[in-house]
Amino acid sequence: LGKTITIISAVVGGVSLVLIITIIYFMRQPVDIVAPLPDEPFPSPVSDIYFSPREGFTFHNLVAATDNFDDSFVIGKGACGTVYRAVIPTGHTVAVKKLASHGEGNNIDDSFHAEISTLGQIRHRNIVKLYGFCYHQGSNLLLYEYMGRGSLGQLL
Structure with a gap:
């Protein structure tokens, strides 16, 4: 023993x-999880949508695709905003997250730009792909890959 x-x-x-x-x-x-951020200047808020590369549609296309962000297109709500399902002019279905306004005016701050740039570069099978973002007259929209099977919360 x-x-x-x-x-x-x-x-x-x-x-x-x-x-x-x-x-x-x-x-x-x-x-090295995330690639370094590019040193390119941030575009002025005159144009509607910023992509890398530009996809060729505007804020008004997103408004039309969601019927002016009608509740019938809502696929989720959270503390940061509401997520809508939209079919863009290219025929692809995307999830459009309309961020809640915090009364910060019409400026896109550096932290928002850094977050967009970082999220746009992450590629992982368990993370929803960020296609781009839109800024128009104080509205911040994030365009994500649409997942037809619902949210993680619904699946759990």
Whole structure:
């Protein structure tokens, strides 16, 4: 019995040591999850929609596709805004998130631009793709890949 305990203790100790060393090794490695933001100037808020590349449709196309953001097109609501289903002129279905207005005027701040640029570069099978965004007279819209099976909350 004493020999068995000694062997089990040695194995558990060895495995624990290897596990700790592996964790420390991976924690010290630099992780490049997101590509660096481009140093291009932010476009002026005169034009309606900003894409990389430009898709060739406007805020007014989104208004038409959602019947002026009618409740019948709502597919979700949250603290940050409301999400609508829209079929854009190219024939693709997208999810349009209309961000809640915080009374900040007609300026797009640097943090919003940085978030858009970062989200637009992330590609992962578990993250909904951000196609672009639209800014028009104080309305901030995010255009996401449409997921026909519903939200994660509904699936859970």
